Amino acid sequence: MKNKLLLIFSSVLFSGVAFAGSLNCKGTVEEIAMHGNDKFMVRLSSMNLPVFFCNPEERWTVSGVSYSTGPETCKMLYSMFLSALSADKEIDYVLFEGNAVPASCDTWVSWTSANIRYAKVKKN
DSSP states (O other): OHHHHHHHHHHHHHSSOOOOEEEEEEEEEEEEEEETTTEEEEEETTOSSOEEEEOTTSOBOOTTOSOOBOHHHHHHHHHHHHHHHHHTOEEEEEEEEETTOOSSGGGOOTTOBOEEEEEEEOOO
């Protein structure tokens, strides 16, 4: 019986789906850009490198998350970042998710793609 419980516990523990990275970054918008193949990029002051976050022409998906970002939401996110850049407002919270998301905002790898689950600009 003891071995059976151990086997069941081990199966549950090790058979789960791998969880994607999840990271909250905040700060002023230092860069927004469009890169070839219609991909938008953003870099906040707390980030070392810009990150691809969506495509305004098609649904954006990255490995490690079960949701995607549609073209209209992409355009809204880009507008939010552009407005924050123009007004020099701090982005209070951006939740990046995906398998390539690092452990901290200042350790992004070049050409990383992530989904944005949540983003918030706060009035100062």
